[in-house]
Amino acid sequence: MSEAHWRHKDLLDVEALSFSEITRLLDTAARFMEINARPVKKVPTLRGRSIVLFFAEPSTRTKTSFDVAGKRLSADTFSLGVSGSSITKGESLKDTALTLQAMAPDIIVIRHSSSGAAHFLAERLDCSVVNAGDGRHAHPTQALLDAFTLRELWGPDMAGKTLLIAGDIAHSRVARSNVLLWAKLGVSVRIFGPRTLLPPGVAAWPAEVYDNLDEAVSGVDAIMGLRLQLERQQAGLLPDLAEYARRFCIGRRHLNRAAAGAVVLHPGPINRGMEIASEIADSAQSRILDQVAAGVAVRMALLFTLAMRNEVQ
Amino acid sequence: MQSADRHDAVFLEQVLIPSLHAPGPYNVLACEGKIAACAPAGEFEAPAGVASIPGKGLRLFPSFVDAHAHLREPGFEYKEDIESGLRAAAYGGFGAVFAMPNTSPVNDQAAVTAFMLDRARLRHPFGPRLYPVGALTVGLEGRELARMGELSEAGCAAFSNDGRWVTSTEIFRRGMEYAAQWGRLVIDHCEDEFLAKDTHMNEGAVSGRIGVAGQPTVAEALHVARDVLLSEYLDLPVHLAHISCRQSLELISFAKERGVKVTAETCPHYLCLDDTRLENYDTAAKVNPPLRGARDVQALRRAVQDGIMDIFVTDHAPHAAHEKEVPLDQAPSGCIGLETALPLTYGLVREGLLAEKAFIRMWHDAPAAIFSIPVNNFAVGDPADFFLFDPDSEWEVTRETIHSKSLNTPFLGARLKGRVLAHWLGGHRIV
Structure with missing residues (x-):
């Protein structure tokens, strides 16, 4: 699919992305946009991959967008929300992270109220971490x-x-x-x-x-x-x-x-x-x-790109 | 070394003593806890039966004073206790350690003071010596004055609300007045409660960029200004804790020119690190007051050079690993410092910013004078409190080299230059 090599394990902020990486992601998203216009919107690209949606802060739109993006690529998506989760029981982010890791997901998408929470996870986990919003820092x-x-x-x-x-x-x-x-x-x-x-x-x-x-x-x-x-x-x-x-x-x-x-x-x-x-x-x-429509396509492009990078690795 | 049978005596040979008029080399003899002789090497030899400790090329420093540390006992022994904290102090070159009152229970009653002193005497009978700092207000709540008469009698060496602010200037004023009655100094943790609320680092370009709520330097400087004005008005001394920014220094400089009895301290980390150290949300670098911008660091170094800054302290603040292994906004503030303070500040000597004599003054003579505790000038009869320091010895900050229970330091893994090789207090070897 690609000419340039995608270097990043995680997407924590846009700071790390080069112009050509951004362009490539947006080009990929454009192709998924076409798929999203079809009557049958699902492709088998990420079949068997698992994506954890770890939203430690209330979110409907972003979480749904990632969920739809993952499902349209045939990945299995799992949600971990705030209410009823171990976070409300006082579990530390480190322990939540290690628990998630033990479930061996390919990608973890995190939303958290602390700036730097996505960095915190990325430093400790082998799987890809996608920042879906950390405090005031980045989205x-x-x-x-x-x-x-x-x-x-x-x-x-x-x-x-x-x-x-x-x-x-x-x-x-x-x-x-x-x-x-x-x-x-x-x-x-x-x-x-x-x-x-x-x-x-x-x-x-x-x-x-x-x-x-x-x-x-x-x-x-x-x-x-x-x-x-x-x-x-x-x-x-x-x-x-x-x-x-x-x-x-x-x-x-x-x-x-x-x-x-x-x-x-x-x-x-x-x-x-x-x-x-x-x-x-x-x-x-x-x-x-x-x-909103672009959100699904861009997130499909990102999940796809990260999964492909991990495959090469 | 000769075989020795006299254990009440210490003889050091060919040591440099930079605190004396001429640096030496000297031979030093200590007997029965006191300096018995100190003279240019060659003028006298070790008495019969006393082992001679070779000190060629090494410094002999009078034991240093840390006027600001958190030893966490009672209440937070999982972070540090008096035994481990004083051990770290001994290895760091400190013979006297001031322990701040934000323990649990707070050191606002004689029973807590007595308990702390008992622990210190039991675990470290020969020292380092513990100087408990009593709470200025009950429970550090800033509302009612603590029983400073009772606390002074029990052994509190100074009073402070450290770790918390005193919002009411009226209470703070009365605290200064009442502490003076017992001959005790008030140490103020300068922080405006409202400006500093819910902040996690310095306010500046870095905090704006990484999206972390920042504390402005004026949160500190406002209280420095308050204390300077009170000190002048009441004609009473006040000691300003862990000064971190340029604005505070300008106010202190102004006060000193007017003859106001203000003294100030700063910590090694404020002289060595700035807020860019938090760019990756490193909780080890989260301290309070926060690491400031590069211009503040430069101003602090100049203040040390110019003598505006009176003393160094460590603000040793141990926290357990699990407490710091959280996102930045959830982490407690503070870093350990007892064992890294000397090598870090000796770096200023190495850079030519500070004369060795001034370095010793800031860690020994000046804090001893401010808090009225004994000094060692290597005169006959002075307490035999000293340590051998090798300025060229390099070591790495690791779990193995640090004696504190906690390891929360932004210098973890760093290679530092300068090491305490041996330490005596009252003639007893403690390291």
Whole structure:
């Protein structure tokens, strides 16, 4: 299937990926996209492989997406969730990891509330580890599916395009992985959010930081809204939610300032009227549901690539 | 070595003593726990029946003082206990160790102090000597003053809320005043509770990039400023624990210029490592205050060089392996330091940043003066507390070389230069 050799045992963040590796993953995803359009969506590629979905933090969308991706490749997928799991009984991540390892899976997909949890697992396990979101740190498959969505729209040469990421940047693993990925793809990234929700050192990121939403959206080719966790207000980072909705929500007038044909992305789940106006989420410019479809294809591509690498090894 | 039959005497030959005016070589004789003679080598020989210990090329340092350690007993003996902690201290070159009160129960009552001193005397009758630090407030809760009169009488050498903050400036002020009544110094762990809440490393470019909640340097500096102002207002001394950042140093420097009675300590790890050490979420490098940015490290090294920093301490903070083998945000803060402190700080001497005499002052004379404990100036009658140090001996930090029960150190596996070869306290050989 491939020309370039895939070097990575794990996918912990997009940081480790080269431009050609990203391109190859997205190309592979495009082929799976075709399969997903067929009436029978299942291929026997990963028959007999087992994939553990270890989600130590509540998740419906990402977990389902990985589950569907694995099943369409005919892999056996096993879920380990929060409720009823040994995590709630006080088992340490190390012991959970070793227990999972003993079940000899080919790939473990992990979602965890601690930044670095995927690294922690990858250091200790022989099987491939896929980071499905670790704390505020990284969510590489989300960034890849965002790239896939926009590449479908913009074509493979995306250099020169501009993307705005707006909202709670400080606590967002989606923002961190996206900023790194788009920099590799040559897309200019803008960042906008309340100053209390910007991470320290953001000035040194490969992105331009804006204080004003009208200026931030001006002429951009895509806008990515980020979910506002309601607990940020309780933590004293925001005055109140009404103020947030008035000052930081992306509405029609913002979209009108963007470039012609600009689109809107959101990793979901959406707080309608909070970070993104309901009308925008449902508009023709919204690519939010495309992102979901892309998510399955990108995750199929990743699981396939890792399984093939392990076979060669 | 000659055959010896006198065991109450120690004779060291041809040692260098950098703390003296001329470094030597000297011959040193200790009898009955005291220095009996110390003179240029050749001026006198070993008395009959006393073995001569060759010390050519080696340093003889007065036993060092660690004014800040956590020995974990009572309550957390699985991390460390007084026996293992003092053993590690002996091998690290320390003859006096200040044990912080965040044990379980907290050392806020005489019974706990007495228990700790009993353990030390039972397990290490010849030392290292334990100096319990009493809790400044009951249960370290920061609300009511602890019974500092009772605790002083029981043997507490200083008072601190270490590991916890004192949010109420009123309580802290009264603590300084009341401790002074018993001739005791207050050691403040400078940390703003609100700025530091739920943080796991230094706030900066690294924390922003790797997505870990960071503690800003002002969380420390704010309390340093508070303490400096209180100290000046009350005309009472205060000692600032584990200083880690530039802003604190500027405030301390300002205070000293005004003659405020402020003294400060820092630890080897703040001088050797910065927050990039946490890029891979290494819990061994999670300490509190956190490892700071490179500019803070540079500022600390300059403060050591310029004499703004008064003393070194280890902030030896053992934790069991299973406690540290978790994601970064779940790991407790702290690293062990009793056995790595000397080689690490001697590195500053090697780099030419610190004169050997100043190095000894920061580990011996200065802490002894701040906390009013006996010193060894190698004058006749001084306590025979000293150790032989080979600055060129290299060793690797491993389970085999470390005597502490715990092994949580960012220097695990590192090769360090400089080693304690032998250690005497009151003339008794303890290493």
